[in-house]
Each structure stands twice: as structure tokens, then as C-alpha cells.
Amino acid sequence: MALHPTLARVTDRIRARSQEVRGAYLDRIRAAGDAGPARGHLACGNQAHAYAAMGVDKEALAAGRVPNIGIVTAYNDMLSAHQPYEHYPELIRRIARESGATAQVAGGVPAMCDGVTQGQAGMELSLFSRDVIALAAGVAMSHNTFDSSIYLGVCDKIVPGLVMAAASFGHIPAVFLPAGPMTSGLANDEKGKVRQKFATGEVGREALMAAEMAAYHGPGTCTFYGTANTNQMLMEFMGLHLPGSSFVNPNTPLRDALTVAGTRRAAEITALGNDYRPAGEILDERAFVNGIVGLMATGGSTNLVLHLPAMARAAGIILDLEDFDTISDVVPLMAKVYPNGLADVNHFHAAGGLGYMIGQLLRAGLLHEDARTIAGDGMEHYTREPKLIDGELVWTEGATESLNDKILRPASAGFSANGGLKQLTGNLGRGVIKISAVAPERHVIEAPARVFHDQNDVRAAFKRGEFTSDTIVVVRFQGPRACGMPELHSLTPTLSVLQERGLRVALVTDGRMSGASGKVPAAIHVSPEAADGGPLAKIQDGDILRLDAVSGELSCLTPGFEARPAVVADLSAHQTGIGRDLFAAFRAHVGPSTMGAAVVV
Template sequence: MTLDRTIARVTDRIRARSEDRRGLYLERLRKSVSDGPVRAHLACGNQAHAFAAMGEDKEALAEGRNPNIGIVTAYNDMLSAHQPFESYPGQIRAAARRAGATAQVAGGVPAMCDGVTQGQPGMELSLFSRDVIALAAGVAMSHNCFDAALYLGVCDKIVPGLIIAAATFGHVPSVFVPAGPMTSGLPNDEKSRIRNQFATGEVGRDALMAAEMASYHGPGTCTFYGTANTNQMLMEFMGLHLPGASFVNPGTELRSALTDAAVERAASITALGNDFRPVGEILDERAFVNGIVGLMATGGSTNLVLHLPAMARAAGVILDLQDFSDISDVVPLMAKVYPNGLADVNHFHAAGGLGYMIGQLIDAGLLHPDARTVAGDGLDLYRQEPKLKDGKLVWEAGARESLNDKILRPASAPFQKSGGLKQLTGNLGRGVIKVSAVAPERHIVEAPARVFHDQSEVKAAFKSGQFTSDTVVVVRFQGPRANGMPELHSLTPMLSVLQDRGLKVALVTDGRMSGASGKVPAAIHVSPEAADGGPLARLRDGDIVRLDAVAGTLTVMAEGFDSRELVVADLSANGHGIGRELFAAFRTHVGPATEGAALVV
């Protein structure tokens, strides 16, 4: 199948834009590769420190003839998605020995849960935790003892941070190892209904707590299609997981076998063997375009519109919002997974999952089939499905047809012809909107603005009954420089209630919304942010704002708008409490949302 013209054009544009940066990156990668296996350059004293506690593996490590695999783990048992990683190091070491290799935990990285910090001050550290994770993983890998790496992470900022680190150590072959989603609990639409009832006072906190506990009930990733599961999709589309590994539940024999296979594969792709696959060569413009295609085809999290540019820059690739928008225009929405539908990721996986989708998109010419992956050359490998046959892991041809067309459809007969992500431009700046779950009649909202500087002010206005007509709710000074760009997902229930009452409502913000946000139109990541002199700082209550997801515009219709004086907010409260003091340098040096809101170095 010939590559789609738009996909080819966007890829060529990214390649040309990135030529100098990517060229320098590859030059440095090849220099690191040419220096040879890393342990050969360590002095005896260096090695003795590194291997002192390794018991039965000590002799093999000292000889340096076999691959040594570094494990970077995001384990903690507060995150259900990461709790299964507790037992992985022992399993990985045993699998490495069977493969003629050794493995060491190189280091751990923090992993915070946006579900815990949602609407709380700790959310102001969330986006910056991505850079902390990259730094921590960099410290782990800096010991320079490893011929390959296994990265253990799942959730929102963890995978992007680990990718940034892996790209920085691009000469080291790297395999990403998932833990899988929890089994299905309370249906997501029922959870949403009870949240809305709580927002209006129809049910009490006891009913809300019971619903939440029934939804998030065991080990594994939350089952809705938010940022965590979008990350897992992305690792498969970009060729960094083994085929079919993303959505196998924790605690199953297949999950365990896939972890062992990841170890074996990492040991086989080092510079010591005949199939050397440094991760920096895999992370080229084709991989990132394939990732964006997957994002659009699945209706994935808008948070990845922030993370992918930051990840790509670490590998010398420069992405722009226009790339996302152009790809979205030609990639069909093939999946309906909550919040875009009623199904969860377990239902999606059972219907044919990523293997079916990847095969469909390759056949439609919408993916680069020649991209390199950790599993081998070519994305066709990811059509396959892992299975256990007589206790042995094998890969067989995946589903050729959807097993449930209410959840998963072919590229030729999708739910929507486009991926539902639009770039917005206008006199209020640049931003994005995800409309895959927004009803078509709500794709254009024109209404007076109500301007807030804190989400708690919005909640107070809602509780006091101030929203009685069509409204564009503007929450500004929520960008990375202002307060770390927190998600504003806790506003979703009340905005949904207003919409259900028949009002036309929309959110406009320089902050973020959750990967699980859905039916309320939201212009997010608006840049330049208000704290950096962006035009949102000129808005006043009553200004008529038009959010047009059809035309891709975000405008205010107010005479003399550009000459208004910028509002300056008191942001002193954002600088202390719950660890915010420690992140002052991040707020000062962070780049714009359009470039991934990454630290400027």
C-alpha cells in the first residue's frame, strides 16, 4: 500500500525541520556507539562498587562478556498501574540469567498519580514530574554499566519522562515493559453519572466514594482511555513494546511470559550481538508520526500533544501543532473507548485491539510500515497477537476483523473520518481541542466570557448558581510558567451539568484537561500563556469569545482588544506548599506549551 500523501508530506516536513538537530543527535549517538561496550571503560574500582552486592551474578558481571541490562523502575504501590512492578526485578534477573545475561536495578524514578492530585495543589507538580523522571532516569543510567535498558512505567508523565531519558541515552537499546490494565469494574458511564449527581447535590459523598472504589478496584492501569492507556498504545505504535503487550492484565501467565520475553529481547539487541538496535535510531521521525497516527485513530489523550513534542526533541526531532492537526484530518477515528464511548480498554483489547488497528492503518497507507522497532524491522510485526501454547509464548496473526463494531471499526468504515483533534488559532493564541467525544452541534460555541484565575473560583460560581446562560468559562494563569499547568479535570462534572441543562458552554484555558475529558468543548494549552504576556491576559468578563472547532479558530470579538493593558495576576500562592517551593526553577525556565512545556536548557 502506498503511503498516504498527507502522512508522507508531514513526515518530510518534520524531517526537513529537524535536519540539523537530528543530525547532531545521531552524530553524538554514533560516537557513543563507537566507544564500544560501556563496561570496558570502567576501572576495576568502578566495577567493584557496581557489582559488590550482585551475589551469583558477580563473576559474570566482572568478566563483562555477557550483556548487562539496566532496570529503571517507576514502582510504587500507591499507583495501581505501577504496583505490579514490585515483583519485576527478581523475575527480570532470573530471565536474564536464562538468556545468558545479567540485570541490575539501575534506579527508581518518582511516579505521581493525577487521579490523587486532581483539583489539589499537588497537581501543580504533575507536569514537571515528567522532567524529574527524565532526570532521575538519567542519573540511573549515568553509571554507564549497561548494554541495554528495560524501562518499567505506565502512567501519565512517567512514560514520556522515561522516553526523554531513553532518547538521551540513545546509544543504549531499550525495551519498555508494561504492567497492563486492571480488570473491568464499575462501568465508566455509571461512574460519570454519579459524579454529576454529586456535583448537583443529588447524592452524598458516601455514594460517590462507593462508585469511585468500584471503578478503581485492583492492580493495573485505570481502564478508561486516558493518558496512561494512551501511553501504552503509543509504545506499541512506536515499536518500543513487544507486539501485543500493552493491554494484557497483571497477574496472568501471559503477562509474566511477555515480561520474560522483553528481557530476552533486550539481551539480544545489544552491541555485543548481531542485531544491535540503539533506541535513538528507532526514535526517528517515522516513529513519532506513527505515534501521532495512533493517537488520532484511538481518540487518545490531549496530554500527548504536550508530551510528544518534548519526547521528540530529546531525540532531535521537532514536532509542531500543525503536524498533529494535519495528521488528524486524514486519520479515521476507529475506536470508541470511554470517554469517547462506553467500552473500556479490556473491551477494546478483546475486540481486536491494537493489532487489528495497526494492521488496518498499514493497509490504508496511514502508517510507516518500514519503521524500526525493538521486535524487528517493520511495523507488520505488530499485527500479531501473543498467546501461550503449551506453556510457550508465541505470536500468531491477530484479528482480521473487528469482533465488536460498537467498539472498534475498520479504517474504511470508521466512527468518524478524522481523528478529532484540531489546532486552534486566532487572536487569543494557539491551542488545541479534542472533539472526538463532543457532539457535532457543540463544535462551535460563541458566548460571553466569564474569566477566572483559579478553578476553585469556577466551582464557587457554579455552587452559587451564577451560570444561567450560555458561557465560555475562561480559566487563565494555569500555564506552565504560572503554576505548572495543572489539569482542570475536576471542572468536568459541573460543566457537563450545565451542558445537560441545555446551555452552550465551553472551557478556554492555558492549562490542561485530563486525558479522560470528553463531551464539553475545551480549548486547552492556549499559548502564549497569560503569565507570559499571552492575549488571554487581556480578556474581560462579557467579551464575546468564539470557539470554532470546525474552522479551527479561537477568537474574541472586542474592539481595541490588542491595545488593552495586560492583567497581572498575584501568583505568590503558587510558589509554596506541597513541595511547590522546590519547583521554582522549573516555572522560571519552562518552555511554551507549543513546544511541549519542557525545561529550556
């Protein structure tokens, strides 16, 4: 099927916009690749330090004739999604050895859990942790003794940070190995109901804790379709996972077999063989367009509107909000996974999952079929499904029909005709809104503003009974320069209760709302942010605001508001404690959200 003309136009636009920086990037990584295996340029003393503790692999490493795989791991056992990684390096080293290669843990990177820090001071480090991860992975790979790389990471900022590092070392092949989602626990909608009852005082903390523990109950990724699972989808759509590997549960024979296969593939695609696949050439404009298509088709996390531009810039590619908006207009929403529906990712995977979706999108001309991937040339590889047959891993034809059309539908009959992500512009700046879970009658909200500088103050006003009429809640000074751009997901139960009481409510913020943003309209990532004197800093209580997700408008309708001086907030409380003092340089130098809120690129 020929590529859809809109996707062709967007791809050409990205290619033209990026020509200079992408050209310089490719020259740089090709020069590094042409220099040959890095170990050959190291002195014997350098190499001896690197191999001293490698036991049975020392001789092969010293000879320098077999591929050496660098493992960068985000393992810790506080993240349920990352706990399975504890034993991956041991397995990877053994399989590499059996495959005529070697493998070493090059280094570890931090991995924080946004689920732990939601509504807490630690959330102000969350977005910046992405750039820290990129830096830490860069340090790990800087030993320059690796012919290939394996990246172990799943969750919110970890995968984007690792991709940024893989792009920086773009002459080296990169394989991303997932750990998989936890098995299904308490249904996400049931958990959400308990959260709302707790917000209104109908149940106590004991009931809330029981519900949360029943939902988050074992190893693996949280099962709702938030940023972590959106990351896993992206790695498949962008060709950095093995086909069909994203949503296989941890600690299963199939999961282990995919880890084995990923290790073997990492050894096969180095410059020492005849199928060299450097990461920087896989991460081209086609891969990023395919990733955006996947984001829209699945109704994925709004956080990726920040992360994809940052990842792309690390590979010399410049994305803009207009690219997301234009692609969203032509890509149907094919999946309903919580918070956009009742199903979780295990149900989605069972219904046909990514293989079915990719096949449908290819037939509709909505993917670059010819994109390079670690599995081979062409996205057709990703329509196949991994299975263990008589103990052997094989890829068979994937689902050609949805097994549950309440969860997964064909591209020709999606849940909506577009991906549900809209760019917003107007006299309040630029932002985005995700409307895939927002009822159509709430796509346009016009109401008086109520202005806050702290999400805790919103909840306090709610408990005092101050929201009694239609309101657009403005939570400003939440951008990257102000306090690291925390997610405001903890406001979801409060705003949902107001909406269910019959009020027309919305959120406008220069902060984030995360992959769990749902049925309340939320204009997020508004830029310029208030801390830079952006228009949000001029809004006053009672100003009439208009959020129009149909036309893409975000405006203040109160005459003369632009002439007001910008409010300057006291942000001193956000600058120290819980590690925040260590990130002063990040807050001072971070770029705008429209460019990915990045520090290191």
C-alpha cells in the first residue's frame, strides 16, 4: 500500500527541517563506524582494566575478534517493571558466550517510579531524570570497548533517556529488551472508583491502600496504558524491540526466550558481521513518524509529546508539535485501553496487540513499511507473533482479525477517525490536549479561571467546597524552569468528581498530566511557561478562558489581559530538599516544552 500522502508530506517536512543537523549527525556516526571496532584502538593497559574481572571471557575479550556487547541496565527492585531485570545480565552473558560473543554490564542508570512520587516533591526531579539517564548511559558507553549494546529499561523517563544515549552512540547497534507487564490485578476502573471515593471522603485510607495493592501486585509494568507501556509500544513501532516482545509477561518461558533472541541479535548486527545495523541509521525520520503514528493509534501517553522531540534531536532530527497534530488528524484511534477504556495491556495483547495493529496500519498506508529495524528491513516483521513451539522460539503470522472489538479495532473502523491529540494555540501560548477519553460534549469549555500555583492548593479548595460552578482550573509555575515540570496526575480524582457533579471543568497548566490523563479536558505543556513570563503568568481569577479542542484554540477572552504585568512567583520552596538543590543548573538551562524540555541536547 502506498504511503498516505499526509504522512509523506510530514516526513518530507521533517527531513527538510532537519537536513543540516541530521547530515552533520550522520557524518559523525559514520566516521566513528569507519574507524572500526573501538577496542582495536585502546592500549593494552586500557583493555586489561576492562577485562580484569571477566573470568572465562577474558581470553576472548583480549583477542578482540568476537563482538562485545555493552549492557546498560536500569535495574532496581523498587520499580515493579524493572525488578525482573535483576537476572538479565547473567543470562545475557551466558547466551553471548554461546553465540560466539561476550557481554559486560557497562553501567547502570537511575530509574525513578512516578507512581511513588505522584503529588510529592520527588516528582519535580522526574522529567530531569530522563536527561540524567542519557548522561549516565553516555558515561557507561564511553569506555569505548563495545561493538553492540543492550538497553534494559521500561518506564516513564528511562526509555527516552536510553534512546537519547543510544542515538549519541549511534554508530553502535542498540537492542532494547523489555521486561513485560505484570499480570492483571484489580481492574483499573475499579481502582479509579476507589480513588474518587477517597477524594470525597466516602472511604478511608485503608480501603484505598487495599485497592492500590490489589492493582499493583507483582513484577512487571503497571497494566494501564500510561507512559511506561507507551514506551514499549514505541520501541516496537520504531524497530528497537524484537517483534511482538513488548507485552509478554515477566518470568515466563517466552519472556526468557525473547531475551535470549535479543542477545543473539545484538551479536549479529555489529560491524564485525555482514548485517551491520547502527542505531543512528535505524533512528531516522521514518522511525519517528512511525512512532508518532503508534502513539495516535493506541491513544498513548502525552508525555511522549515531550520525549519524542528530545529523542529525535539526539539523532539530528527536529520534530515540532505540528507534526503530532497533522499525523493525529489522519490516524484512527484503534485501541481502547485504560484510561481510554476498561481493558488493560494484557487484554490488548490478547486481542491481537501490536502485531495486528501494525498490520492494519501497513495495509492502510499509515506506516513507513521500508523503515530499518533491528529485526530486518521493513515493518512487515512486526506483524508477526513470537511463540514457543517444542521449546523453540519462532515467529508466526500474527492476528489478522481483532479478537475483541471493544478493545482493538481495524484501521478502517476505529473508535474515532483521529488519534485524539490536538495542538492548542492562542494568546495563552502553545500546548496540547489528549481527547481520546474526553466526551465530545466536553471538547469545548469556556468558563472563568481559578488560578493556583500549587496542586495541593487545588485539592484544599475542593475540600473547602469552593468549586460550585463551571471552572477552568489554571495551575501555573509548573513548567521545567519553574520546578521541573511535575505531573499533576493527582488532580485527576478531584477534577473527575467535579465533572461528575455536572460542572463543566478543565485544567490549563504548563506542567504535565501524564499518560494517565483521562476524561477531564486538560491543556498541558503550555509554553512559554509562566516562569519565563509567559501569558499564563498574566491570568487572574475570573478571567474567561476558552479551551477548544475542535479548532485547537487556547485563549483568554478577557479584554486587555495581555497588557498586565506577569506575576512572579516565589519558587524558593521548590529549589531545595529531596535532591532538588542538585538540579539548579537543569532548571536554569532547560529548553521549552515545545522542544522536548531537554537539557542535554
